[in-house]
């Protein structure tokens with residue numbers, strides 16, 4: 001990667017062409033927005049000067065103009081922050097969580113912030129604070145529209161034994177955090193978490209700079225994996241999960257798809273969730289779309305959003321949930337232009 005040089009890939013012709021020139025630090029969190037612009041939340045994984053490519057904003061690729069958005073507190077602590085497109089994706093609200101100073105800075109922030117891109121002049125507004133300053137926080141959207149956040153460290157790459165053995169849920173509906181079961185393994189740089197198709201969350205990796213609190217020994221890459229089971233599968237609910245039966249494996253945006261089920265009355269909600277491609281604390285692929293549920297005799301139907309900037313082509317996990325919020329296991333469906341249902 002050459003800093004500032006961007007390329008555009010066309011999967012139809014399998015060719016690369018020159019994209020608009022714009023500089024970002026490494027691993028910039030660049031999200032596709034509804035309408036096709038790119039939103040840079042400001043999250044990045046460092047390596048670059050402190051005064052270039054750090055301001056969050058909206059990037060119009062056609063005109064190569066960049067409109068900065070303001071309102072973000074601790075804007076000098078966006079390195080190693082996490083960001084995500086909040087569920088449901090149709091609302092176009094983005095969230096930034098934590099982060100630290102540039103380079104090997106000891107500083108980190110507990111700040112979270114949210115921006116609504118449907119507003120005329122979008123600006124970040126403060127969200128509820130994290131329990132403490134946090135870098136490398138993992139954040140995973142769950143099928144019940146909450147965000148599971150876990151781990152991270154207070155100092156650069158867990159220095160000084162600063163891993164944070166805490167997890168919490170962020171609920172966009174109430175704009176608040178509530179605690180989740182503590183993780184048992186510390187996770188800082190090069191750690192990840194993602195949603196599994198069975199509704200659980202896997203957390204893995206971590207690349208501490210040092211192996212002890214006094215910072216005298218070299219760190220070792222963390223090889224243990226943890227699997228977290230959210231409360232929506234506790235207390236026997238796992239046995240009562242709704243089940244989605246036969247349906248199409250492929251569909252085009254805007255199409256209505258029908259799936260068989262023995263219990264259409266039990267299916268209250270449906271979410272189309274893009275599988276994770278997380279690295280360096282942020283997953284720009286992660287998105288969850290709310291689908292309206294139509295119940296029929298022996299089946300349920302959903303109409304997919306029409307706009308490919310909301311539903312970029314690819315494979316998705318379709319989750320249905322009951323009134324209580326107990327999700328099904330995911331059913332895989334490939335969505336894209338020209339993929340009519342079969």
Ligand SMILES: [Cu+2]
Nearest residue numbers: 045189190280
């Ligand atoms: Cu890296």
